[in-house]
Amino acid sequence: MIDLRSDTVTQPTPAMRKAMAEAVLGDDVFGEDPTVNRLQELAAERLGKEAGLLVVSGTMGNLVSCLTHCQRGDEMILGDQAHIHLFEAGGISALGSIHPRTVPNLPDGSLNPDDVVGALRDPANLHYPKSRLLALENTHNRCDGAALPVEKMDALGSLAHEHGLAVHLDGARVFNAAVALGVPTARVVRECDSVQFCLSKGLSAPVGSVIVGSKAFIQEARRWRKTVGGGMRQAGIIAAAGIVALNEMVDRLAEDHANAKRLAVGLADSPYVDIDPGRYHTDIIYFALSERSPHSAGAFLARLKERGVLVSQPGGTKFRAVTHHGISESDIDTAVTAIAAAAAS
Ligand SMILES: *Cc1c(COP(=O)(O)O)cnc(C)c1O
Numbered sequence: 001m002i003d004l005r006s007d008t009v010t011q012p013t014p015a016m017r018k019a020m021a022e023a024v025l026g027d028d029v030f031g032e033d034p035t036v037n038r039l040q041e042l043a044a045e046r047l048g049k050e051a052g053l054l055v056v057s058g059t060m061g062n063l064v065s066c067l068t069h070c071q072r073g074d075e076m077i078l079g080d081q082a083h084i085h086l087f088e089a090g091g092i093s094a095l096g097s098i099h100p101r102t103v104p105n106l107p108d109g110s111l112n113p114d115d116v117v118g119a120l121r122d123p124a125n126l127h128y129p130k131s132r133l134l135a136l137e138n139t140h141n142r143c144d145g146a147a148l149p150v151e152k153m154d155a156l157g158s159l160a161h162e163h164g165l166a167v168h169l170d171g172a173r174v175f176n177a178a179v180a181l182g183v184p185t186a187r188v189v190r191e192c193d194s195v196q197f198c199l200s201k202g203l204s205a206p207v208g209s210v211i212v213g214s215k216a217f218i219q220e221a222r223r224w225r226k227t228v229g230g231g232m233r234q235a236g237i238i239a240a241a242g243i244v245a246l247n248e249m250v251d252r253l254a255e256d257h258a259n260a261k262r263l264a265v266g267l268a269d270s271p272y273v274d275i276d277p278g279r280y281h282t283d284i285i286y287f288a289l290s291e292r293s294p295h296s297a298g299a300f301l302a303r304l305k306e307r308g309v310l311v312s313q314p315g316g317t318k319f320r321a322v323t324h325h326g327i328s329e330s331d332i333d334t335a336v337t338a339i340a341a342a343a344a345s
Contacts, residue, residue, distance in 0.1 A: 007324040016241035023240035035236030048186030051218035061196030074132035079105035081142035109140025134160035145284025157191020203245035266336030272343035307338035
């Protein structure tokens with residue numbers, strides 16, 4: 001199977017398995033796992049922040065970050081296509097009593113600064129919740145995997161700070177953003193007070209995300225991590241793979257981006273597929289069946305599976321394909337042929 005449903009299907013590399021087997025461990029709830037501590041320091045350094053915290057998943061990283069920034073009843077501004085808003089089971093509200101205030105995501109994954117200002121609440125008016133946090137997402141999953149340029153990150157970040165809001169980045173794929181933009185990851189997140197990134201996606205580690213921020217922020221986040229049941233004991237077994245991910249798997253993301261572009265360009269040749277390959281610059285592409293294709297979405301997916309290729313349909317009429325470690329250029333060529341054939345009459 002050529003599995004393009006997600007970059008989460010990646011398997012740990014042999015170097016990761018070796019590092020996991022040999023990891024020196026301790027009790028991380030006591031702060032005594034040297035391998036976890038090393039990963040957290042490395043992550044903080046790569047993102048230009050003071051401290052880091054290993055968490056179970058991206059969802060937990062975002063939740064713990066939002067819980068740390070916001071009090072009960074505070075309001076958080078975020079894009080209407082944000083992963084936090086659409087795909088995290090409403091955790092900020094269900095568990096955090098945080099009030100979401102959405103503004104429309106622009107096609108490039110960013111937010112219109114005027115919309116953000118328009119969403120701010122007058123703190124003197126007791127009818128309103130307090131505006132506390134702005135959350136951004138980079139790369140933006142639902143917005144074609146777009147990498148938000150540094151200028152937009154800086155502008156939205158300083159705007160939020162001018163109005164007394166903190167800034168959190170859902171950076172599940174922030175290393176993809178940095179590689180696509182050709183700038184250091186720390187530069188991308190300079191205006192962010194906290195960042196969550198996933199080790200378990202394109203970086204190919206089996207489990208885990210890291211939150212980074214100031215020392216004071218991470219100290220408080222550590223308490224919330226415990227609250228939501230995310231305090232792990234000999235977690236160095238996970239962190240060991242994360243260290244390999246950060247040291248060995250970041251630069252190669254460029255291959256995934258080139259493969260995604262190859263897939264998009266290849267699919268554009270099929271009259272049965274609708275896609276604008278110019279839109280895609282990272283590991284994610286979206287495509288639709290053209291009007292000429294006689295197949296329903298379900299029939300198309302079944303026909304594609306028979307040809308040995310999997311893609312996802314994450315909501316709406318579009319299909320998503322994500323490239324990752326283990327998918328080669330020739331897999332891409334096979335996938336182009338299979339998708340075109342499955343879409344054709
Ligand atoms: C995958 C993802 C998450 C959540 O990560 P999990 O580890 O699956 O919980 C958060 N934000 C974005 C943009 C993602 O793509």
